[in-house]
Amino acid sequence: MRAELEEEFREFAVAAMPRLRRFAHAACHDPHRADDLVQATLEKMYAAWPRVHGVESPFAYARTVLVRVLVSEQRRHWWSREVSTADATIAHLAEPVAGRGGAEADSRLDLVAALAALPPRQRLAVVLRHLEDLPVAEVARVMGCSEGTVKSTTSDGLAALRRSLETVVGQEVSR
DSSP states (O other): OOHHHHHHHHHHHHHHHHHHHHHHHHHHOOHHHHHHHHHHHHHHHHHHHHHHTTSSOHHHHHHHHHHHHHHHHHHSTTOOOOOOOOHHHHHHHSOOOTTOOTHHHHHHHHHHHHHHHSOHHHHHHHIIIIISOOOHHHHHHHHTSOHHHHHHHHHHHHHHHHHHHHHHHSSOOOO
8 A cells, every 4th residue: 555545544543443442332332342343444444445545434434344344243153142241341331521420420321231231233223323323324224224124123222222221210211
């Protein structure tokens, strides 16, 4: 790869890595697996960089690559649903927001735990739709399914989140 393309990729990778890692962690709920997903994504992006460096949104392209790596990995026979349950795992995703604490931090931890309990496909749909704020059509493209599947999967995931949070918090969560 030419030196200027390599430097451009390095700048992209440095800028995109934190957001990719947050997204990967939200999608799989395991910080170590999230690191592996980001690494695999950046490896694929590096190999494709001469073709994709001029796309409108390289981050969106990288996010799509990450989702496909995740889905592909889950299809392998050796993949298991075990996730790390150390307090550090939950604390990492629930990164503190400056000036917030107390009840807001507890609510965020409850949400993280509820997200972790969702099946992988529902969690991915909810994360793409509501944390990444992507439209249904884009989520369908990224996940490789129909828009109707995205809508029903997201709806089922949100309903499960509401039930889980109602149980944890002991009060009805507003829609």
